Amino acid sequence: xxxxxxxxxxxxxxxxxxxxxxxxxxxxxxxxxxxxxxxxxxxxxxxxxxxxxxxxxxxxxxxxxxxxxxxxxxxxxxxxxxxxxxxxxxxxxxxxxxxxxxxxxxxxxxxxxxxxxxxxxxxxxxxxxxxxxxxxxxxxxxxxxxxxxxxxxxxxxxxxxxxxxxxxxxxxxxxxxxxxxxxxxxxxxxxxxx
Numbered sequence: 001x002x003x004x005x006x007x008x009x010x011x012x013x014x015x016x017x018x019x020x021x022x023x024x025x026x027x028x029x030x031x032x033x034x035x036x037x038x039x040x041x042x043x044x045x046x047x048x049x050x051x052x053x054x055x056x057x058x059x060x061x062x063x064x065x066x067x068x069x070x071x072x073x074x075x076x077x078x079x080x081x082x083x084x085x086x087x088x089x090x091x092x093x094x095x096x097x098x099x100x101x102x103x104x105x106x107x108x109x110x111x112x113x114x115x116x117x118x119x120x121x122x123x124x125x126x127x128x129x130x131x132x133x134x135x136x137x138x139x140x141x142x143x144x145x146x147x148x149x150x151x152x153x154x155x156x157x158x159x160x161x162x163x164x165x166x167x168x169x170x171x172x173x174x175x176x177x178x179x180x181x182x183x184x185x186x187x188x189x190x191x192x193x194x
Contacts, residue, residue, distance in 0.1 A: 085185055086102045086185055086186075086188070086189050088105060089102035089103055089104055089105055089189070090102065090103050090104075090105050090107075091103075092109065092120065092122075093193070094120070094136065095193075096136075097136040097138075097170060097172070098165075098168075098170075098192055098193040098194045099136070099172055099190065099191065099192050099193060100189075100190070100191055100193060101134065101186060101189055101190045101191075102186065102189035103122050103132075103186065104124065104182070106124070106125050107122045107123060107124050107125070108122070108123050108125075109121070109122055110123070119133060119134065119135050119136075120133075120134045121133045121134075122134075124178060124182075129177075130176075130177055130178045131176065131177065131178070132174060132175075132176040132178055132183065132186060133174070133175045133176065134172060134173070134174055135172070135173045135175065136170065136171075136172050137170070137171045137172075137173065138169060138170055158176070158177045159174075159175075159176055159177075159180060159183060160173060160174065160175050160176075161173070161174045161183075161187060162174075163190060165192055166192070172190070174186070174187060174190075
């Protein structure tokens with residue numbers, strides 16, 4: 001019996017479990033935070049996409065407006081006033097060299113020509129000695145024609161302007177000692193006919 005008592009005195013050992021430990025369940029607060037962050041992220045993407053599409057649309061509209069503005073040039077106030085100021089001027093047309101220009105109505109005209117150039121001279125009634133001389137030069141055989149003119153005077157109004165024909169071997173030169181604003185109005189009316 002002694003043996004039996006000794007066997008009963010050993011405490012029984014609990015059986016060992018082979019199941020893995022169970023992970024703790026997330027509390028409801030953490031689930032709510034994840035859901036809110038997901039909703040905010042979705043809203044951010046939607047707003048960003050909307051703004052991106054709006055910027056693309058506005059860029060297209062701006063490009064279209066810029067094309068329309070470039071297609072319809074608006075004359076500057078100086079050009080508009082020059083056109084209005086020259087509306088009742090006389091038109092001088094040179095059919096031999098194919099150009100036209102407007103001259104104030106009270107100016108006198110005199111024409112001369114030589115072997116190398118064709119000259120037309122316009123003079124205002126006052127003051128005496130002032131003029132606008134228009135020289136037409138053909139560039140024959142590829143040799144640049146040279147305009148021989150008296151040297152410019154010390155008068156600050158003395159000026160020379162040359163306009164070359166875009167396709168022909170022709171240059172038209174304006175030599176003048178009139179007020180530059182009047183000369184600029186005359187030059188603004190110049191055009192080649194062909």
